[in-house]
Amino acid sequence: MPHIRIATRRSPLALWQAEYIAAELEKMSPDITTELVKIVTRGDKILDVPLAQVGGKGLFTKEIDEALLDGRADIAVHSMKDVPTMLPEGTSIRAHPKREDPRDAVATITGGGLATLPEGATIGTSSLRRVAQLKAKYPSFNFVSVRGNIQTRLSKMGNEVDAVILAAAGIRRMGMEDQMHEFIDTETLLPAVAQGTLGIQTRDSDDAINALVDRLNxxxxxxxxxxxxxxxxxxxxxxxxxxxxxxxxxxxxxxxxxxxxxxxxxxxxxxxxxxxxxxxxxxxxxxxxxxxxxxxxxxxxxxxxxx
Missing domain, CATH: 3.30.160.40 (Porphobilinogen deaminase, C-terminal domain)
Known part of the structure; x- marks a missing residue:
């Protein structure tokens, strides 16, 4: 049975996701062993610029693709909402385990949902999808980009922003539900494509690895x-x-x-x-x-x- 090297970003959430997949693989056989190959992506390095201004597809995946292609890793674990629709030749997203909560969640200075915020409240999010939908519903709100991991973004509340919006899946995976004040229904805020879904990327030619990964679908x-x-x-x-x-x-x-x-x-x-x-x-x-x-x-x- 193989030793499986799993490429992942270094954020606490990404590591949780990779460790979850490692545990699922190890459950299949006592002979399977795993290790994490921790990678810093371009998107992780550029934290002082809104994502929409950084531009380019593969902002959080390119360096992970390279580790897979050059043989440093056998599989990669991604948040699917970060994955471009075109993947490097010779690789595929092989499996999607059961989806976590697809909604968005918000923490606020009022301790209530978005509707409890005052006129002109400042909302922290780096997502144009969220901004476009919420501006239509709450035209007085101001929106500013906040970047970094979940903990970093939440630390800005009360200092720089009146509320922070995050993907509910990450909040639940990190066990931080008690820090959220509203899980926003999908009618109010339609989720990002594949939000809450993990994707396991492999090399197409790795038959043994692919046979194992297929079982996680x-x-x-x-x-x-x-x-x-x-x-x-x-x-x-x-x-x-x-x-x-x-x-x-x-x-x-x-x-x-x-x-x-x-x-x-x-x-x-x-x-x-x-x-x-x-x-x-x-x-x-x-x-x-x-x-x-x-x-x-x-x-x-x-x-x-x-x-």
Whole structure:
């Protein structure tokens, strides 16, 4: 049985995720051993610039891709919301374990949800997706970029910002639910594509590793993620664009909601589609085309021109 080297970012959350996958692999056989290959990505180094201004796809994955390709690591563990839709040749996202809470969560100075904040409150988030949606609902709020790990961002509350918005999945994985004051419903804030989903990337040629990693797949999470990422791929979106998508399953029926918004919140285009779960990828493309035709094309073209 193999010794599996797992490439991961160095943040506390990324390490938790990699250690979780390591434990799941080791459960398969007492002969499997693992080690973490800890990597600093470009996105981890540039903390004083909003993500949208850094630009470029693969901000949190390029150096991890390189470790996989040059043989320093056998697999990589990613937060799927950070993963570009195009991967380096010879590698694939092989598995998606069961999805964690896909919502966003907020901590506030008032100890309540967003609706308890005063007019003109300052909200900390580096996500244009969140800004676009929340500006439409709370036009008086000001938004500032906050970067760094969960603990770093929460430390800014009360000093620099009145609230901090984070992905609920990371909060739950780190056992920090008691520091949140609201888990925001998906109708108010449609999640990032594949938010809460982990992806395990491997080299296509590693048959033995792939056979093990395949066993970590959760079918529902795979089908939902496929639909959401097909939507993103059709829009040519990275993780720093105001694009959101969220798929749910009702038996064999898949329901997909998608959104593109302008950064100032003046335009938010939402559409949804339903169909058999096996057609998720085609549904994602169809929904993206519908949103493009409804007015998203010039919004995205202006954003991409500014990258």
């Amino acid at each position: 959760d079918t529902d999470t795979v089908d939902r993620t496929r639909a959401e990422r097909a939507f993103l791929a059709r829009l040519e979106g990275g993780c720093q664009v105001p694009i959101a998508a969220f798929a749910t399953l009702d038996g064999e029926q898949l329901h997909l909601k998608g959104l593109v918004g302008s950064v100032d919140g003046t335009v938010v285009i939402r559409r949804e589609i339903s169909g058999p779960r096996g057609t998720g990828a085609a549904m994602g493309v169809a929904l993206a085309d519908e949103i493009l035709d409804a007015g998203a094309r010039p919004i995205l073209e202006a954003l991409y021109a500014g990258e």
